[in-house]
Amino acid sequence: MRISQLFGKTQRELPAEADTASHQLLLRAGMIRQIAAGVYSYLPLALRALNKIENIIRDEMDKAGGQELMMPVLQPLELWQQTGRHGALGQILFTLKDRRDRQLAMGPTHEEVITELVKYNVQSYRDLPQLLYQIQTKFRDEPRPRAGLVRAREFAMKDLYSFDADEAGLDISYEKMRVAYQNIFDRCGLPTVLVEADSGAIGGKESKEFMLVTDSGEDEIIHCSCGYAANTEKAASAKSIAHSEELLPIEEVATPGKATIEEVADFLKVPHSRTLKAVFYVADKNFVFGVIRGDLEVNETKLKNALHCTDLRMATEDEVKEAGLVPGAASPVGIKDIQIIADDSVSSGTNFIAGGNKPATHIKNVNYPRDFKADIITDIAKARAGDTCPRCGGKLASSCSLELGHIFKLGTFYSAKLGASFIDKDGQSKPIIMGCYGIGPSRLLAAIIEHHHDDKGIIWPASVAPYQIHLCPLYREGSKVAEVTEKLYADLTAAGLEVLLDDRQESPGVKFNDADLLGIPFRVTISPRSLEKNSIEVKRRSEKQAELVGVEEAVSKLRELVG
């Protein structure tokens, strides 16, 4: 491709719209253009890179036994009502009406459609397992699109769905995908961390995310040098025994004007871990009393899962009062008719300070289960950097990261609701066991740039670069630059290499800067200076030094370098 004809222009100045590196570079390189919040056109260079990413994914999916298909973007809203996800995804679903007033959704994902499809094509265990995938544009009305292609409302998505007859089969499919995903990220030059993730309300039994550690990420992950890694929604930490003493009798203590854990602990001169914190939520319209050790915080995802609710929010002060509690001095001791959920940290110590259930009063020496009972006691605490690793006892660290892929054991949630069953060997009808495995090629495009760039521009890994070779002729009248360049361009192209030719009448500085910005792996400079030595210059984008290569062996040398 000749740059003089390439659709898309580079920009010198930083676009005011963009803050993250990938967004800025994609815009400056003339690769994308926004038309609405989170909605982009992909210009030729971006599309070439995207296609390469998608083909790597395709290749790995096919190797793992996947079959590609295509499914509708327009989906009847009824289908979503059948699985109840209309509510769960409600806000995020783009919906529209057709001329007969039928409601349709623009597919944000395709579990419903594929299950419906599989239902009519699988009857017997002999038809299983199946690994089916699609690479398509998906639509989600995100509350806040951000960072260009990182979180868009219209974006490329690959989803593979696995269908198995039993759990053992699902385990095999899941493992195949884990390996395939690892291969995909390796081939795209992205080092990822595999973290345990929350599987959410639809109750899959296992779920992991492939995360890229990057400052521009939007998720926090907790990890340890022993290899333990988890999304903060899921992360656990070991709650050491804070203190263990002989149990003392309960004793009231006046705490005028002290409401927060900090105030009470300071006033009574005890560490935060010596107190019990009370937190109040409304879960699916039910008032819930949460208890956790004073130095810890509640992880709302864990809480939500423990309560099996779909809607969870903090209670307002009025709601707390209405429940007969005293904000700032509430205590689980003596509470009746309110659901109490306690973090297991309440048994990690003795003689805690808790609220007194009357103004300006706390009580000392509260012990679980002697003084109060919980309807549910489980881990609902947030793991934080610096906490103790639940696996090895080491110290946990946290990093900002970007979710690139998600593998998920779904179980029978969709197949049961939509009636996708098969006849097993024993003649019994059973719901098909499903898994889903998602990866966003357009987000990968951004992630690759996020990870592979310098202050001059993009540095494409060869596997996904839009072109392999960038020819930079420095034309001079009376020189053979044009002639050599044209021959080289023709020969390299004939040799099957992907070549970008900067045939513009621009100064060397402009050409070099654009070459750095576009980030093609190999830059070849053809100039009167090098032609004097009957050579051209070859420089990797990732390196500073150029290498002289004889004009005659240029094609074979470049073929070898590109590999």
Place this chain on the structure above:
RNA sequence: CGGGGUGUAGCGCAGUUGGUUUAGCGCGCAGCGUUUGGGACGCUGAGGUCGGUGGUUCAAAUCCACUCACCCCGACCA
């Protein structure tokens, strides 16, 4: 949805106490000439519903009201 910010040419911006403004500047773009190893220079030129609507006024990019869009933080993100 809450908080903050921005809308003036393809991009980056100035102008915003109303009036010498036929709305400027830099980049980019077109033509001509001189240049050519890290974003060259000169001359000439094209390009604008000043986000939109309504209002105030002799007069609005500028003041008022409403509204739309986009960005950032948070909430949210099966």
